[in-house]
Amino acid sequence: MKFQMVHENYNVLNLEKSLQFYHEALGLVEKRRIAPEDGSFIIVYLGNETTDFELELTWLKDRERPYDLGDCEFHLAFTTPDFKSAHALHEKMGCICFENEQMGIYFIQDPDGYWLEVIPER
Structure with missing residues (x-):
């Protein structure tokens, strides 16, 4: 059998704020x-x-409190051919939450606390 991943779901408290973040x-x-x-x-x-x-x-309309993400031991990863520019953008946005210079990667955090890994294309 073969499977193809099609999507990942994140529940968000403020949809417009999240849409703006993911676009920017x-x-x-x-x-x-x-x-x-x-x-x-x-x-x-x-x-x-x-x-x-x-x-x-x-x-969800009736959701009033932030989601409990536990220890944030999960993430979605993105690669980019222009790692330096991506890092500069995310630094300007103030959303870098963890950086591992030795591995050459960093993580950004969305408005709901989800971590997103940024990896240079190799």
Whole structure:
């Protein structure tokens, strides 16, 4: 059997703030949206032209407190051909939360506390 990964879901407290972050920090854009008439939730799929893989952001109307992410021992990773410029952007945004210079990688943190790894293309 073969499987292909298609998306990863993150639940978010402020959808607009998250959409802005992912667009500015990683160039992700909205590909499609699911929003029932009762307004109880909104699901937005983000992506870019480099892959079919999508990030699914889920906003729940009745959610009032931040999500408990435990020890943040999980993350989504991104590669970039222009690591130096990406690092400069993320430094300017103030979203770098951990850097491992020896490994040549760093992590940024989204508005809800999710960690995203940034790796140079090798």
